Amino acid sequence: MARLDRYMLSQFLLLFGFFALVLVALFWINRAVLLFDRLIGDGQSALVFLEFTALGLPKLILTVLPIATFAGAAYVTNRMSSESELTVLQSTGSGPWRLARPVFVYGLCVAGMMSVLSHFLVPMAQGQLSQRETEISQNVTARxxxxxxxxxxxxxxxxxxxxxxxxxxxxxxxxxxxxxxxxxxxxxxxxxxxxxxxxxxxxxxxxxxxxxxxxxxxxxxxxxxxxxxxxxxxxVSKSAGRRISVPNRTTPAFLTSWDQLSEDSGDSLGTIAEEFHSRFAQPLFCVVAAMVGFSTLLLGGFSRFGVWREVVIAFGLLIAIDGFRGALVDEVLTDPSNWPLMYMPVLVGTILVVAMLSVASRPSLLRRRRRGAAA
Incomplete structure (x- = not known):
């Protein structure tokens, strides 16, 4: 990996860690207050509260990773643009496609983290959390x-x-x-x-x-x-024979017959298909989030006032793509054969990134557009 790639990748990962820590802390405080009031009000100890908090962290981290990925890519790109670093790099012959390489690697790094969470850590934590909630609900003495x-x-x-x-x-x-x-x-x-x-x-x-x-x-x-x-x-009813739902199972459990899995868990085939493919689509969406944040800001060029307009546009694009994904989930839940729709937002985001990088690689087109806007 070239020195430029290592420099940009280190900046992306540093800011990603910062934004992830801040977002997790904000969401955790909001949920911890409600959880503390519910558990302590039911007569549970502080150790039970800490246990429930720890078991809920993997899912919380999984939720904020795409946002932190986009925030890290947008912030670093904005800083490099405002400090003329991108201008210097482009003047030395580094085109948009070359500059996007460390951003792509950065997205892959976050996607790897998210894959471990979605395939193993989150299902295991949610399964343990569901079991502990059942035990707590059956603890009549505490209630x-x-x-x-x-x-x-x-x-x-x-x-x-x-x-x-x-x-x-x-x-x-x-x-x-x-x-x-x-x-x-x-x-x-x-x-x-x-x-x-x-x-x-x-x-x-x-x-x-x-x-x-x-x-x-x-x-x-x-x-x-x-x-x-x-x-x-x-x-209180006993927990014997309690079914383990599909979200509480690790991905290797999906490699068996889905009909048998549906019978054991009580979930429909559509729920199984949506859960299985979302665990692959969500990490890919992190790559798209990083590339959208970078490529959109790259179109803004250099400005003494920064590229905050492009930041807002990039964030709007990301919200639109994610909202598009939410609309497709119902189709998969209704008909499991529609599972390719789960990857449609990633495909749309990829096409959008390729189009923006292609436009950014043609500076003459951008100059004509800016002159026309100024006129």
Missing amino acids: LLTEGTFLHPGENVTFYTRLIDTDGVLRDVFLSDRRNPDEGVIYTAAEAYLVRNGEGTTLIMVDGLAQRLNRDTKRLATAKFRDFSFDISAL
């Missing part, structure tokens, strides 16, 4: 240890406790069980305890009252009790 709030640990079940002592005693407990359509039962107790019994959990209520309403006869029966045990293990 009941929230004082002063009416909670719904299961369908047609309401739980409330006024106060939780430091030794774990629940004061002034209210439990409404409406799972039986023929009758509803309300338990109130002065205090209660949560007791683990193997894999199950039992709520022991002391000095309370049970009120049973028969909906057919409209009769209410009450009974006082000194102590009463209520098995709350059945409030």
Whole structure:
């Protein structure tokens, strides 16, 4: 690799790392606040919050990589243009195609990072995250240890406790069980305890009252009790036999029969086709993002005021191409045989880049266009 290529590639990667770090931090703070409020509000520890945050980072990084790729390419190109570096390089015989070579290598480097994320790290992290969310949702003990709030640990079940002592005693407990359509039962107790019994959990209520309403006869029966045990293990369904969805599987899992994969995961063939081909199309889109940012700014030429107009145009082109990709996803979900449409935005972006570089390689055409605009 020539010294010019190494210089430009190092600048691109340096600015890419900066923009990626900033964007990930911004998105992470926004999501972390909501996640912290939800988990801590449900009685989870700070370690669970850190675990969920770490498992969500790969997908977050995957989302911001194309934006950081474009931002790095546009910023470096703008700086080199404003400092006349591009003008000097072009005057020494380096044409647009030659200058685009390190940009293409830069896009390939980011595409390689994104491929590792999309094919392996993100599915593995999402699969682990889904499993942990299921475990958290089935942790009835944690869901009941929230004082002063009416909670719904299961369908047609309401739980409330006024106060939780430091030794774990629940004061002034209210439990409404409406799972039986023929009758509803309300338990109130002065205090209660949560007791683990193997894999199950039992709520022991002391000095309370049970009120049973028969909906057919409209009769209410009450009974006082000194102590009463209520098995709350059945409030949440078990996770045995839980299906692993397609987004939570690594790419080698797609190399089997898709019909069998659809049966095992419960997802349609269109979902499988869209997920599989998007993992290849997204890294290629990073190459297009880098080339669009460079080639559009290259058309602007040298200006003491910079090429911010071209930056806005390049960003608009990138948004349009990405929006075009979103419109094609529905076609693939409906008919899996339309999977080539997933690569259409990459093809459109490539044609656009080739056209802009071809125009930039003809300076006489650009000068006539500028003179016409000035006139």
